Amino acid sequence: MGSSKRVSKWTVDEVCDWVRKQYLCDYEQTALQQAVLTHAISGRALLRMSEHQLDRLGIEPELQQEILQDVLLLRVQEELENLNDIFTECFAS
Template structure:
Protein backbone atom coordinates (compact mmCIF):
# COMPACT_ATOMS: atom_id res chain seq x y z
CA UNK A 1 0.00 0.00 0.00
CA UNK A 2 1.30 3.45 -0.93
CA UNK A 3 1.78 5.92 1.91
CA UNK A 4 1.52 9.62 1.00
CA UNK A 5 1.52 12.66 3.24
CA UNK A 6 2.68 16.25 3.08
CA UNK A 7 5.51 17.66 5.11
CA UNK A 8 6.78 21.26 5.12
CA UNK A 9 8.81 20.76 1.95
CA UNK A 10 6.91 18.47 -0.38
CA UNK A 11 4.94 15.26 -0.62
CA UNK A 12 6.39 12.24 1.12
CA UNK A 13 5.57 8.99 -0.61
CA UNK A 14 6.67 5.71 0.96
CA UNK A 15 9.21 7.59 3.05
CA UNK A 16 10.68 9.53 0.10
CA UNK A 17 10.12 13.23 -0.36
CA UNK A 18 8.89 14.38 -3.76
CA UNK A 19 9.79 18.00 -4.28
CA UNK A 20 8.98 20.37 -7.07
CA UNK A 21 11.61 19.76 -9.70
CA UNK A 22 11.88 16.03 -9.09
CA UNK A 23 12.38 14.00 -12.25
CA UNK A 24 9.48 12.78 -14.31
CA UNK A 25 8.00 9.57 -12.97
CA UNK A 26 8.73 6.91 -15.54
CA UNK A 27 7.64 3.32 -15.45
CA UNK A 28 10.37 0.73 -15.83
CA UNK A 29 7.99 -2.18 -15.87
CA UNK A 30 4.77 -3.32 -14.30
CA UNK A 31 4.39 -1.53 -11.00
CA UNK A 32 3.03 -3.68 -8.24
CA UNK A 33 2.08 -0.71 -6.09
CA UNK A 34 2.11 2.85 -7.46
CA UNK A 35 4.48 4.37 -9.96
CA UNK A 36 8.02 3.15 -10.35
CA UNK A 37 10.65 5.80 -11.02
CA UNK A 38 13.88 5.25 -12.86
CA UNK A 39 17.02 5.81 -10.82
CA UNK A 40 18.83 9.07 -11.59
CA UNK A 41 21.76 7.12 -13.03
CA UNK A 42 19.42 5.88 -15.78
CA UNK A 43 18.20 9.34 -16.80
CA UNK A 44 18.79 10.47 -20.37
CA UNK A 45 20.03 13.93 -21.31
CA UNK A 46 16.39 14.85 -21.96
CA UNK A 47 15.43 13.76 -18.42
CA UNK A 48 18.26 15.79 -16.90
CA UNK A 49 17.29 18.86 -18.92
CA UNK A 50 13.63 18.42 -17.91
CA UNK A 51 14.65 18.22 -14.23
CA UNK A 52 16.85 21.31 -14.52
CA UNK A 53 14.13 23.20 -16.39
CA UNK A 54 11.49 22.52 -13.73
CA UNK A 55 13.65 22.68 -10.65
CA UNK A 56 14.47 25.46 -8.23
CA UNK A 57 17.71 26.22 -10.07
CA UNK A 58 16.31 28.75 -12.44
CA UNK A 59 14.14 29.33 -15.47
CA UNK A 60 14.08 27.00 -18.48
CA UNK A 61 16.62 29.22 -20.26
CA UNK A 62 19.15 29.02 -17.40
CA UNK A 63 22.86 28.53 -18.05
CA UNK A 64 22.64 25.17 -16.28
CA UNK A 65 20.10 23.86 -18.74
CA UNK A 66 22.10 25.13 -21.71
CA UNK A 67 25.33 23.60 -20.35
CA UNK A 68 23.65 20.25 -19.62
CA UNK A 69 22.33 20.11 -23.17
CA UNK A 70 25.60 21.30 -24.75
CA UNK A 71 27.70 18.77 -22.79
CA UNK A 72 25.11 15.96 -23.07
CA UNK A 73 24.85 15.44 -19.30
CA UNK A 74 23.05 12.18 -18.58
CA UNK A 75 21.89 11.11 -15.14
CA UNK A 76 25.08 9.17 -14.53
CA UNK A 77 27.18 12.23 -15.46
CA UNK A 78 24.94 14.49 -13.36
CA UNK A 79 25.67 12.44 -10.25
CA UNK A 80 29.43 12.81 -10.88
CA UNK A 81 29.50 16.58 -11.33
CA UNK A 82 31.85 18.53 -9.08
CA UNK A 83 32.55 22.20 -8.61
CA UNK A 84 35.62 21.87 -10.85
CA UNK A 85 33.61 20.13 -13.58
CA UNK A 86 30.99 22.88 -13.48
CA UNK A 87 33.73 25.51 -13.79
CA UNK A 88 35.14 23.75 -16.87
CA UNK A 89 31.61 23.67 -18.30
CA UNK A 90 31.40 27.44 -17.96
CA UNK A 91 28.99 27.66 -15.04
CA UNK A 92 30.47 30.76 -13.44
CA UNK A 93 28.36 31.98 -10.54
CA UNK A 94 29.62 30.09 -7.50
CA UNK A 95 26.19 30.36 -5.87
CA UNK A 96 24.62 28.60 -8.87
CA UNK A 97 27.23 25.83 -8.71
CA UNK A 98 26.63 25.36 -5.00
CA UNK A 99 22.86 25.26 -5.48
CA UNK A 100 23.18 22.62 -8.20
CA UNK A 101 25.58 20.53 -6.10
CA UNK A 102 23.10 20.66 -3.20
CA UNK A 103 20.31 19.42 -5.46
CA UNK A 104 22.58 16.67 -6.80
CA UNK A 105 23.37 15.65 -3.24
CA UNK A 106 19.63 15.44 -2.59
CA UNK A 107 19.22 13.22 -5.67
CA UNK A 108 22.01 10.92 -4.49
CA UNK A 109 20.43 10.61 -1.05
CA UNK A 110 17.00 10.01 -2.55
CA UNK A 111 18.39 7.30 -4.81
CA UNK A 112 20.15 5.61 -1.89
CA UNK A 113 16.95 5.74 0.17
CA UNK A 114 15.02 4.13 -2.69
CA UNK A 115 17.62 1.37 -2.93
CA UNK A 116 17.49 0.76 0.83
CA UNK A 117 13.69 0.63 0.78
CA UNK A 118 13.84 -1.87 -2.08
CA UNK A 119 16.22 -4.03 -0.05
CA UNK A 120 13.93 -3.85 2.97
CA UNK A 121 10.88 -4.71 0.85
CA UNK A 122 12.65 -7.80 -0.54
CA UNK A 123 13.47 -9.20 2.90
Protein backbone atom coordinates (compact mmCIF):
# COMPACT_ATOMS: atom_id res chain seq x y z
CA MET A 1 0.00 0.00 0.00
CA GLY A 2 1.39 3.37 -0.96
CA SER A 3 0.41 5.26 2.16
CA SER A 4 2.32 5.46 5.40
CA LYS A 5 -0.75 4.45 7.38
CA ARG A 6 -0.11 1.41 9.53
CA VAL A 7 -1.80 -1.83 8.55
CA SER A 8 -3.30 -2.08 12.05
CA LYS A 9 -5.14 1.20 11.36
CA TRP A 10 -6.56 0.18 7.96
CA THR A 11 -10.32 0.36 7.49
CA VAL A 12 -12.32 -2.36 5.74
CA ASP A 13 -12.15 -0.28 2.54
CA GLU A 14 -8.37 -0.04 2.79
CA VAL A 15 -8.13 -3.81 3.26
CA CYS A 16 -10.27 -4.18 0.11
CA ASP A 17 -7.89 -1.83 -1.74
CA TRP A 18 -4.95 -4.01 -0.61
CA VAL A 19 -6.76 -7.14 -1.85
CA ARG A 20 -7.39 -5.49 -5.24
CA LYS A 21 -3.73 -4.53 -5.62
CA GLN A 22 -2.32 -7.76 -4.18
CA TYR A 23 -4.37 -10.33 -6.08
CA LEU A 24 -4.77 -9.79 -9.80
CA CYS A 25 -6.81 -12.93 -10.49
CA ASP A 26 -10.52 -12.12 -10.51
CA TYR A 27 -11.44 -15.25 -8.55
CA GLU A 28 -8.91 -14.53 -5.80
CA GLN A 29 -10.02 -10.90 -5.57
CA THR A 30 -13.70 -11.74 -5.49
CA ALA A 31 -13.47 -14.49 -2.87
CA LEU A 32 -11.26 -12.52 -0.52
CA GLN A 33 -12.99 -9.16 -1.04
CA GLN A 34 -16.36 -10.74 -0.35
CA ALA A 35 -15.02 -12.21 2.91
CA VAL A 36 -13.49 -8.85 3.90
CA LEU A 37 -16.76 -7.02 3.28
CA THR A 38 -19.08 -9.65 4.76
CA HIS A 39 -17.05 -9.98 7.95
CA ALA A 40 -15.85 -6.35 8.17
CA ILE A 41 -12.19 -7.34 8.27
CA SER A 42 -10.11 -4.32 9.25
CA GLY A 43 -6.34 -4.08 9.12
CA ARG A 44 -6.07 -5.20 12.74
CA ALA A 45 -8.19 -8.30 11.99
CA LEU A 46 -6.19 -8.97 8.81
CA LEU A 47 -2.96 -9.04 10.81
CA ARG A 48 -4.48 -11.70 13.09
CA MET A 49 -5.77 -13.87 10.24
CA SER A 50 -5.02 -17.59 10.53
CA GLU A 51 -5.45 -20.63 8.30
CA HIS A 52 -8.42 -21.73 10.40
CA GLN A 53 -10.14 -18.37 9.94
CA LEU A 54 -9.51 -18.35 6.20
CA ASP A 55 -10.95 -21.85 6.00
CA ARG A 56 -14.07 -20.73 7.86
CA LEU A 57 -14.39 -17.79 5.44
CA GLY A 58 -14.52 -20.28 2.55
CA ILE A 59 -11.16 -19.35 1.03
CA GLU A 60 -9.67 -22.15 -1.09
CA PRO A 61 -6.63 -23.93 0.49
CA GLU A 62 -4.26 -22.90 -2.34
CA LEU A 63 -5.18 -19.25 -1.87
CA GLN A 64 -4.98 -19.53 1.94
CA GLN A 65 -1.23 -20.16 1.82
CA GLU A 66 -0.65 -17.19 -0.46
CA ILE A 67 -2.73 -14.92 1.77
CA LEU A 68 -0.97 -16.12 4.92
CA GLN A 69 2.43 -15.39 3.37
CA ASP A 70 1.30 -11.91 2.38
CA VAL A 71 -0.17 -11.28 5.84
CA LEU A 72 3.11 -12.41 7.40
CA LEU A 73 4.89 -9.71 5.39
CA LEU A 74 2.36 -7.15 6.65
CA ARG A 75 3.02 -8.31 10.24
CA VAL A 76 6.75 -7.87 9.76
CA GLN A 77 6.17 -4.38 8.35
CA GLU A 78 3.99 -3.52 11.36
CA GLU A 79 6.62 -4.81 13.80
CA LEU A 80 9.35 -2.80 12.10
CA GLU A 81 7.23 0.33 12.43
CA ASN A 82 6.66 -0.44 16.13
CA LEU A 83 10.40 -0.90 16.68
CA ASN A 84 11.11 2.33 14.82
CA ASP A 85 8.67 4.17 17.11
CA ILE A 86 10.36 2.74 20.20
CA PHE A 87 13.79 3.68 18.88
CA THR A 88 12.61 7.19 17.98
CA GLU A 89 11.00 7.70 21.41
CA CYS A 90 14.17 6.57 23.18
CA PHE A 91 16.33 9.10 21.39
CA ALA A 92 13.77 11.92 21.37
CA SER A 93 13.86 12.31 25.17
